[in-house]
Amino acid sequence: MRDDFKEKLKAYSEGKLSEEETLEVEKELEKMEVYQSYLDEQLDDETENRFQPNDQKIIRKGKWKARISNAVTAISILILIAFCSSLVNSIFYSWGEPDRIEVYNDVIESAIAVTNPNIEVGSRGSNTGFFFFNNKSDLKKRIGNKNEKVGSFEMNFFYGFPFSPTIEKDIEQNSMFIYPVAENKNISDDHEWERLNHLPEGTVAEAYISLDQLYSTKKLLSLLENYQTVKPAWFAVDTGIEKEEAKQRGPTPTDSIGFPSLPIWHPEDLEITSRETEDKGFYSNVTIEEGTYPNVSDYGSAELRNENFIRTLEIMNEHKRISNRVAQSSDLRLNKRMDYVKNHGVHIYGVVITGPSKEILALRGEDWISSLSIGEVRLWN
Numbered sequence: 001m002r003d004d005f006k007e008k009l010k011a012y013s014e015g016k017l018s019e020e021e022t023l024e025v026e027k028e029l030e031k032m033e034v035y036q037s038y039l040d041e042q043l044d045d046e047t048e049n050r051f052q053p054n055d056q057k058i059i060r061k062g063k064w065k066a067r068i069s070n071a072v073t074a075i076s077i078l079i080l081i082a083f084c085s086s087l088v089n090s091i092f093y094s095w096g097e098p099d100r101i102e103v104y105n106d107v108i109e110s111a112i113a114v115t116n117p118n119i120e121v122g123s124r125g126s127n128t129g130f131f132f133f134n135n136k137s138d139l140k141k142r143i144g145n146k147n148e149k150v151g152s153f154e155m156n157f158f159y160g161f162p163f164s165p166t167i168e169k170d171i172e173q174n175s176m177f178i179y180p181v182a183e184n185k186n187i188s189d190d191h192e193w194e195r196l197n198h199l200p201e202g203t204v205a206e207a208y209i210s211l212d213q214l215y216s217t218k219k220l221l222s223l224l225e226n227y228q229t230v231k232p233a234w235f236a237v238d239t240g241i242e243k244e245e246a247k248q249r250g251p252t253p254t255d256s257i258g259f260p261s262l263p264i265w266h267p268e269d270l271e272i273t274s275r276e277t278e279d280k281g282f283y284s285n286v287t288i289e290e291g292t293y294p295n296v297s298d299y300g301s302a303e304l305r306n307e308n309f310i311r312t313l314e315i316m317n318e319h320k321r322i323s324n325r326v327a328q329s330s331d332l333r334l335n336k337r338m339d340y341v342k343n344h345g346v347h348i349y350g351v352v353i354t355g356p357s358k359e360i361l362a363l364r365g366e367d368w369i370s371s372l373s374i375g376e377v378r379l380w381n
Helices: 003-013 020-040 047-052 051-091 100-115 190-200 217-224 241-249 304-317 320-327 334-344 359-362
Strands: 121-129 131-144 146-158 166-169 204-217 232-239 258-260 271-281 282-292 347-356 369-379
Touching: 003 020, 003 121, 003 334, 020 051, 020 217, 051 146, 100 146, 100 304, 121 232, 131 204, 131 369, 146 320, 190 359, 190 369, 204 217, 204 359, 217 232, 217 304, 232 334, 241 258, 258 304, 271 320, 304 320, 304 334
Parallel strands: none
Antiparallel strands: 121 131, 131 146, 146 166, 204 347, 204 369, 232 258, 232 347, 271 282
């Protein structure tokens, strides 16, 4: 340390410097932060002998001022990063009409409903954080007249890239439909009918019915209309792949693709009846829309159901990565399925029904039913 700087430090510690000289000395002391690691190692007994006690006090004061300055700078940078991240998130996820949040939620709901017989999204929550978008939903199943919560679903996105979801189910969900090929004609389901027969009065059940052949949506609905105490909940659709797998594996249940009894409505399906925009300040606003979806009759609206299913496949195909993640599949082969359905039409080989156990039992003997498998059973609701 130069003698002239030592003199200035002494004068600084005694408060004898002018304001300009004081600022100059403090700037020099702040620069000494560069030598922190060296000074920390050397401030031992030998260092205490080399520096006078007053010099050490001044140096330590300069070091702490520099540390505080660095901490304030770091905190300011973090605040700036957080602000920029929130701004970018807001722009990215709210971009478009409908915006990305609405699109991602729609794809998730579609993929769940299409790939999981009689399971749909119930209540849903979604939010954006630093760089991420999170979808968290309840899963519901229709049993009797009640939509019952049977699990939960959670999925995160990093600027449009989907991570593997976390899915929890309170029930065991299996594929229970058998595709109608010649090899599957002699399947015995007597034990399932007997199980249904032994269920007590006052119970409702979920039944997976495999059909004896492919039926159009309109024809199947007309058959079910004869049993109006029993409601259709989900339809398994022939997409070309099921037949190939049935021939390879024989009379075993297939992984089904289908649609729920109530169509999966998408943002463009809403007919707007009123729209109100509220200014929230800071160049942002909230638009509240009210509207209605098309009417669907319990045993009709076949063409509307078919169109909605094809549109749902198109949406899933536009967002294959998300759809595959939701379905926990390496490849749903959506292109192939969609082209097949468009070329051959919507034909159904299985249906989930639900209602009073004894009313379902009344279907036994119908020649259009090749086999039945019982799903969930509950007390009358």
